[in-house]
Amino acid sequence: MQNLKSKYEQKEMSVSDGLWDRLEEKLDQVPAKKKQSKMIWWRLVAVIILILNFGTISWMTDLKNKVKESPEFEFRTDQISSVRQQSENTNEIQKSVSITNSEVDNQRLTAKNVKVLANSESDKNENQNTDAVSQKENLIKKEEIPIPKPEEKLAQNETPKPKVKYVSSSDLLFGVEIDKAKSETPKSAMGINVSKPKIDSDFPNPKRIKLFGITLYDKDSITTK
Amino acid sequence: MKKDSQHIFSKAKKNDRLAQKSLFEMFSGKMLSVANSYINNRDDAEDVLMNAFYKAFTKLEDCKNFESFPFWLRKIVVNDAISFIRKNKHILYAETEFTDAIAEQTEDIDELAQDIDLDVIFREMPIGYKLVFNLSVFEEKKHQEIAEILNITEGTSKSQLSKAKKWLTDYFNQQNTIQNAESEI
Numbered sequence: 001m002q003n004l005k006s007k008y009e010q011k012e013m014s015v016s017d018g019l020w021d022r023l024e025e026k027l028d029q030v031p032a033k034k035k036q037s038k039m040i041w042w043r044l045v046a047v048i049i050l051i052l053n054f055g056t057i058s059w060m061t062d063l064k065n066k067v068k069e070s071p072e073f074e075f076r077t078d079q080i081s082s083v084r085q086q087s088e089n090t091n092e093i094q095k096s097v098s099i100t101n102s103e104v105d106n107q108r109l110t111a112k113n114v115k116v117l118a119n120s121e122s123d124k125n126e127n128q129n130t131d132a133v134s135q136k137e138n139l140i141k142k143e144e145i146p147i148p149k150p151e152e153k154l155a156q157n158e159t160p161k162p163k164v165k166y167v168s169s170s171d172l173l174f175g176v177e178i179d180k181a182k183s184e185t186p187k188s189a190m191g192i193n194v195s196k197p198k199i200d201s202d203f204p205n206p207k208r209i210k211l212f213g214i215t216l217y218d219k220d221s222i223t224t225k
Numbered sequence: 226m227k228k229d230s231q232h233i234f235s236k237a238k239k240n241d242r243l244a245q246k247s248l249f250e251m252f253s254g255k256m257l258s259v260a261n262s263y264i265n266n267r268d269d270a271e272d273v274l275m276n277a278f279y280k281a282f283t284k285l286e287d288c289k290n291f292e293s294f295p296f297w298l299r300k301i302v303v304n305d306a307i308s309f310i311r312k313n314k315h316i317l318y319a320e321t322e323f324t325d326a327i328a329e330q331t332e333d334i335d336e337l338a339q340d341i342d343l344d345v346i347f348r349e350m351p352i353g354y355k356l357v358f359n360l361s362v363f364e365e366k367k368h369q370e371i372a373e374i375l376n377i378t379e380g381t382s383k384s385q386l387s388k389a390k391k392w393l394t395d396y397f398n399q400q401n402t403i404q405n406a407e408s409e410i
Contacts, residue, residue: 004362009363012254013254013267014257016271019253020246020253024242026275
């Protein structure tokens with residue numbers, strides 16, 4: 001077989017004269033075709049880019065018009081404005097509450113002073129002191145009654161929030177505190193022993209204010225009494 | 226010489242017509258013979274050769290260096306010749322099981338190799354046998370490769386090769402008997 005293969009490899013044929021010319025003609029046609037095809041591709045790419053640009057521009061303009069026209073977005077803007085108003089209200093409420101708190105603190109201080117005086121005095125003046133304390137309690141109640149109204153507004157505004165879950169735990173804690181208050185002296189029943197930082201810390205959450213606020217506590221204490 | 230050939234090859238890669246012409250002149254005679262061994266028609270073989278060179282020159286960047294260029298070009302020529310035959314001629318592969326008995330019968334082909342005229346093979350051998358015979362003997366392809374190229378089974382390739390060898394022995398035995406008879410007369 002090797003002999004046959006070597007014979008085959010040695011074998012050559014003469015090519016006709018015009019074959020190279022034919023091949024050259026064919027080869028000369030190639031670059032022009034390639035250039036044309038490249039140009040067509042570039043044109044296609046340019047057209048696609050233009051179409052995409054126009055499409056995006058038109059889409060953006062449509063979107064803007066839709067945003068302007070659609071009632072959903074109007075509602076949202078209303079919501080935003082209402083939220084802004086609410087935030088302003090809450091700021092006002094916070095300011096008012098801080099003012100009332102300061103007033104309450106002053107009153108508490110005076111109540112404390114009164115108590116100190118009451119402790120220092122003899123048992124004869126106990127009835128008078130209790131009267132004075134009850135009067136001051138009434139004053140505090142009167143002053144603190146308007147506070148819940150804005151707080152309720154805040155709570156109403158923030159009711160859809162899922163933070164309602166926190167109330168249950170604080171409720172439980174509050175129940176424990178009520179039990180403690182019941183077991184404590186009559187001073188605690190007045191609501192004087194409620195710590196200030198707790199009020200400050202719990203204030204931003206309206207539910208907590210309800211729970212740990214003085215008014216509710218007083219109400220409950222009143223009802224429990 | 227090698228440097229010159231490499232230089233010509235690198236120029237041909239850059240679409241230099243003179244370099245391409247010199248490559249054509251170097252290999253066209255051999256490649257025409259290869260194409261003709263499959264097609265057995267000079268004009269058709271030239272057409273196939275021209276298309277093969279056209280493909281080679283347009284895709285010359287795929288060929289790494291001058292040393293590999295003849296093998297690469299030959300592969301193109303053979304593939305183009307086979308595809309030409311497929312398009313223009315109906316090939317019938319007689320499916321028979323390849324057995325050891327057939328293989329033994331065709332082993333004595335080597336003894337006749339010196340007397341075989343290649344043109345007789347290209348001219349007289351049935352096309353189905355010739356394709357497998359050429360690919361196996363001259364291109365040194367394995368049966369698996371031949372099966373893939375011709376889209377046939379490996380068994381068919383083996384049986385076609387054995388039949389081709391048997392055909393050759395029978396042909397030359399017949400030629401010898403005719404010659405002997407003529408000499409006796």
